[in-house]
């Protein structure tokens with residue numbers, strides 16, 4: 001489905017839970033920024049998704065502003081992309097509720113993210129928010145007639161669920177929603193923890209944050225994290241995720257930042273030690289962080305961001321309310 005300006009829609013979102021990592025940037029935001037000219041583009045702050053577990057309100061509020069400033073610093077252009085806060089467009093909640101009712105318990109129980117995160121919550125029981133999290137994501141995507149959703153590998157299953165639920169709804173109630181495609185880039189779709197390269201790099205890192213590069217990390221600290229990244233004893237810069245996950249992860253980071261192929265990286269670092277290779281990865285990462293951080297400071301102004309979000313919500317709501325209205329009519333509620 002194309003809209004007024006004859007462009008298909010691209011949409012993505014990030015949870016404002018803590019500082020964004022280089023995984024968020026390389027796995028999702030960079031892919032979005034590189035395509036924002038070709039689509040009618042929407043990027044939002046998934047702030048409702050941030051309250052699936054209790055959060056300190058003041059911290060959350062700050063994280064929301066930090067996240068928008070970070071979008072801009074990473075190259076999201078407000079002249080090309082509609083930027084908004086999920087909670088400011090009330091249609092998300094309503095359609096999320098409706099889509100929850102289209103979903104089987106088994107479908108939600110099978111979600112890998114639910115299985116992983118619910119394991120960490122066993123003491124006081126698992127929050128329902130964690131369970132129904134994907135159906136709100138379904139609504140986020142469907143409200144905008146989205147054609148393409150650039151995300152990291154961990155979110156792929158949720159976009160696939162979106163397709164399934166949209167299809168089910170359309171079959172039951174008549175053509176209402178467009179089926180979205182997921183875009184998971186071939187390189188950098190799952191950046192791993194530098195200290196434990198069997199685990200995804202996350203905003204919350206149990207190992208003193210040594211395995212996570214935050215976009216706001218002090219440059220010297222980020223360099224040190226790369227230089228002390230866990231590798232192996234093969235002493236060969238070679239892409240093999242099974243046998244050499246640490247080195248392959250660093251190669252993915254380098255390749256995704258510079259655009260260089262794995263083959264060319266392997267060639268260049270043949271018979272050179274891991275130290276030299278890591279130095280180059282660290283240089284590229286630090287250059288990227290410096291660029292992002294200098295822009296971030298400029299954008300992190302509350303009044304400016306409030307205006308941007310206000311405008312964004314008005315624009316987003318126009319499309320969202322049309323889609324919601326269509327689905328209410330299809331259901332016989334309107």
Ligand code: TYM
Nearest residue numbers: 012013014015023024027028046137151152189190191201
């Ligand atoms: P979130 O906030 O966990 O992550 C934001 C984006 O970053 C990607 N990502 C990674 N990619 C590669 N390597 C990593 N280590 C890494 N860590 C995170 C994620 O895959 C994601 O694309 N549920 C979503 C937010 C959301 C959303 C949506 C996204 C809510 N509604 C609708 C797209 C469309 C989430 O929690 O992402």
